[in-house]
Amino acid sequence: MRADPAEDATVILGAGYAGLAVWHAVHRRARGAWPVVLVDRHPLHVVRTELYQVDRLAADEGADLAWALPLRELLRDSPDALRTGTVESIDAVRREVVVDGTPLPFRDLAICLGSAPNYYGVPGAEERTFSVYRLSHARKLAQAIRDLESRRAQGGGAPRIVVVGGGTTGVEVAADIATARWSKIVGHDVPSPEVLLVVGRLPFLDGLAVRLRTHARQLLARAAVRLDEGRNVTRVAPDHLELERGDPVGFDLCVWAAGNQPAAVVRTAGLPLGRGGRLVVGPTLEVPDHPGIFALGDVACLVDARTGAPVPATAQAALAEATVAGRNLVARRRGRLLQEFVYRPKGALVEIGLGQASGEVAGLTVWGRSASTAKALVEKGHRLTAPRGGKPPGL
Numbered sequence: 512m513r514a515d516p517a518e519d520a521t522v523i524l525g526a527g528y529a530g531l532a533v534w535h536a537v538h539r540r541a542r543g544a545w546p547v548v549l550v551d552r553h554p555l556h557v558v559r560t561e562l563y564q565v566d567r568l569a570a571d572e573g574a575d576l577a578w579a580l581p582l583r584e585l586l587r588d589s590p591d592a593l594r595t596g597t598v599e600s601i602d603a604v605r606r607e608v609v610v611d612g613t614p615l616p617f618r619d620l621a622i623c624l625g626s627a628p629n630y631y632g633v634p635g636a637e638e639r640t641f642s643v644y645r646l647s648h649a650r651k652l653a654q655a656i657r658d659l660e661s662r663r664a665q666g667g668g669a670p671r672i673v674v675v676g677g678g679t680t681g682v683e684v685a686a687d688i689a690t691a692r693w694s695k696i697v698g699h700d701v702p703s704p705e706v707l708l709v710v711g712r713l714p715f716l717d718g719l720a721v722r723l724r725t726h727a728r729q730l731l732a733r734a735a736v737r738l739d740e741g742r743n744v745t746r747v748a749p750d751h752l753e754l755e756r757g758d759p760v761g762f763d764l765c766v767w768a769a770g771n772q773p774a775a776v777v778r779t780a781g782l783p784l785g786r787g788g789r790l791v792v793g794p795t796l797e798v799p800d801h802p803g804i805f806a807l808g809d810v811a812c813l814v815d816a817r818t819g820a821p822v823p824a825t826a827q828a829a830l831a832e833a834t835v836a837g838r839n840l841v842a843r844r845r846g847r848l849l850q851e852f853v854y855r856p857k858g859a860l861v862e863i864g865l866g867q868a869s870g871e872v873a874g875l876t877v878w879g880r881s882a883s884t885a886k887a888l889v890e891k892g893h894r895l896t897a898p899r900g901g902k903p904p905g906l
């Protein structure tokens with residue numbers, strides 16, 4: 512007897528870097544033999560790696576398509592594979608998810624729901640800060656700085672903007688805000704914001720090569736971004752940060768870029784959780800004791816089998832994992848051997864304002880305009896290959 516087509520489906524949750532690439536990989540191999548469904552709350556694939564561009568967002572009100580690609584176009588021959596709605600729960604035992612109140616059964620599942628800001632329980636952080644992890648949030652931030660600057664057209668000193676988080680996202684956002692041409696954006700002569708990057712106790716740009724970090728510091732100094740290092744935030748008050756020691760830091764606007772965690776729906780699915788509340792997966796990206804359920808991208812807690820180090824939550828890693836997860840979803844269904852994921856980092860590129868970047872590619876240090884051009888090419892490569900499920904050299 513043939514299975515009910517709905518219950519026979521491969522369901523992929525999330526159409527970001529991991530989910531969209533997995534959908535293409537499974538769809539290509541399934542050749543129409545079973546349904547391959549892609550679920551996302553938006554009908555868009557957001558190019559999240561570009562959401563640090565607060566100045567462009569502020570200048571370009573309403574133009575979502577500059578930061579997102581319409582999913583129906585990306586699914587080309589199978590636009591009906593898309594289910595637009597919010598995933599509300601995941602039941603690994605009954606093998607169904609609930610999307611906007613409606614159960615959606617699956618035979619196999621890929622969980623690719625990405626991540627949300629992690630506030631680490633710091634009082635006031637969630638209520639009083641802005642973030643750039645979603646397009647709507649980055650838009651809100653851009654609008655808030657625009658409003659702040661517009662008010663300065665009537666007088667007042669430079670707005671004080673604090674960015675919390677000394678990783679790549681915090682550095683990119685701080686530099687972008689500090690170097691933006693706000694007078695041009697708001698149409699009046701206004702002072703540039705004073706930007707402070709609160710790095711916290713983790714090292715500045717932790718995990719990246721020493722030469723890259725040194726160069727990034729020089730570029731941030733040139734962009735007039737000041738650094739506060741070695742003390743974590745303990746509370747976010749309406750107009751200042753309290754830190755572990757020393758004086759509080761006043762602000763007009765605060766951005767939180769201190770880390771991320773999987774969305775609540777993933778943390779409450781009853782699946783094994785590891786570091787930072789991420790889903791534990793084995794080397795094949797399958798969730799242990801749950802055959803046919805895979806997790807990848809920012810939701811997954813994956814360890815590099817060669818080094819024992821965690822695989823970073825990056826688009827680069829998500830895209831690489833998608834190739835293996837797509838192959839394994841089909842192999843599991845066909846009773847074939849699953850392949851193990853091996854992480855081969857290609858490097859990193861951090862944009863630091865003024866058309867300058869700092870990075871490391873294939874073991875070589877790159878900086879300045881050439882690094883910035885390389886980053887722009889990588890982003891462009893993603894936009895060009897996303898419709899085919901291709902894998903650009905993501906960095």
Ligand SMILES: Cc1cc2nc3c(=O)[nH]c(=O)nc-3n(C[C@H](O)[C@H](O)[C@H](O)COP(=O)(O)OP(=O)(O)OC[C@H]3O[C@@H](n4cnc5c(N)ncnc54)[C@H](O)[C@@H]3O)c2cc1C
Nearest residue numbers: 525527528529552560597598625808809824825826827906
């Ligand atoms: C500003 C910024 C700059 C970055 N720069 C880089 C970089 O240069 N290089 C790099 O490699 N990485 C970079 N990253 C990290 C990178 O963006 C993430 O690691 C990557 O997006 C993870 O891919 P993903 O598929 O796991 O999640 P995402 O790309 O976030 O996709 C998750 C998808 O799930 C959907 N979703 C979530 N919850 C639900 C729900 N409940 N119901 C329905 N749909 C849902 C979302 O709408 C989204 O489409 C950057 C991140 C930020 C914020």
